[in-house]
Amino acid sequence: MSETLPASPANEVLRLEQVRKAFNIGTPLETEVLHGIDLRLNRGELAALIGPSGSGKSTLLNLIGLLDTPSSGELYVLGQATRDSDDEARTHLRNQAIGFVFQFHHLISAFSVLENVLMPLMIRHGKPSHADIDLARGLLDEVGLAQFADKKPTQISGGQQQRVAIARALVTRPPLLLADEPTGNLDTRTAQSVFELFHRINAQFGCAILVVTHDPRLAADCGRTIQLVDGHIVSDAANPPSR
Template sequence: MSEVREVLRLEGLRKSYNMGQPNEVEVLHGVDLRLDSADFAALVGPSGSGKSTLLNMIGLLDSPTGGELYLGGRPTRTMDDEARTALRGSQIGFVFQFHHLIGAFTALENVLMPVLVAQGRPSRETLDIARGLLADVGLEKFADRLPDQLSGGQQQRVAIARALMTRPSLLLADEPTGNLDTRTAADVFQLLRRFNEQFGCAVLVVTHDPRLAETCDRKITLVDGRIVSDEGMRGDR
């Protein structure tokens, strides 16, 4: 395991919508949070608590209206769209409840997608990395299959391999097992944990499943746009 390092830090993060309008509403109210490379954490909270908004902030898909978000030590709030896109592409991997694979592409081509978008034609080294990731998720024999030739669990494993293609420092998983049966969900969850340990990739899982949250090393609870508890193996934070 590599040395533990800071991956993400939020300082007083705020997000408002309809700024300056009579119907302005603040959804996140000064959120402070830190994730290190060894963290395997769950983000939980009731519907409407701000989880999706916070995930969009952390994933650099939207900009906060106050506070600061540091990714790999770099402040991001005042970055332009081009810089944010480049940083997101190199440092963050996403896994969603629905895999969002491209139906006309093979499993291998779907895993390669982040590189194809950024660089175009893949190199031999890149192809080897993609094939290695498919092997890591147990699908090396399915590289040439299309998504509709794979089971739901296999498609989700392809999505995990795709998320890891750029060796991100942070993996964001939004209800990654919500569309899977219990046994397949457990397998996918173990894959995420293995990559957390193997690559030193911080993992933040957004989930409504209390059983899944309890198996994470850390549980962060968001209520009404504020973190009300942050519990883990190293005690409350």
């Protein structure tokens, strides 16, 4: 795994300062889910976010992914404050800076594996260039699926589909990769192989990776584990080297 770079404004990808999130604000049902979250993530870090159901992990990930906004506090992506940004600005920053991998891969069955990887670039600027196609093929090679480029997603296994989703998330070369229970539907061996892929990506591309997982063994395989309980970060520590 790549060595974590020292904290500095140049290396910082993500910073949360006293971030709170409440729902039903101003009504009798108002509920605060996140309570003053402070968090930093640097380039080259591979961190696990763990916590029981209902601890606020999904809410926190939605904020970090710029899919929602904090009720108070500030969230910075690549040094840019985001809380007061309009939807257009947040969408632009999200598309430029963040890749997403979900528990369900959401591949489009009508398109080939290669076309699925290219999809973020096609959405961004239409017909892919030769350079785009070369990049996508290179990423498929990195995840061990170059020979399946012309197959449809339904013609490959679940673990292979998740690897396609990882390649798709990387095609825009985002400095931050968010993975929400990416191994939740995979067997133990395939889940471990996906985490090995995260390690390789982390080392090769130097992007920061934040993985939400319920599996303590996989969390321990990350360089750092952040534990969220009842909307509070109760621990945030480096894990002993495992490789």
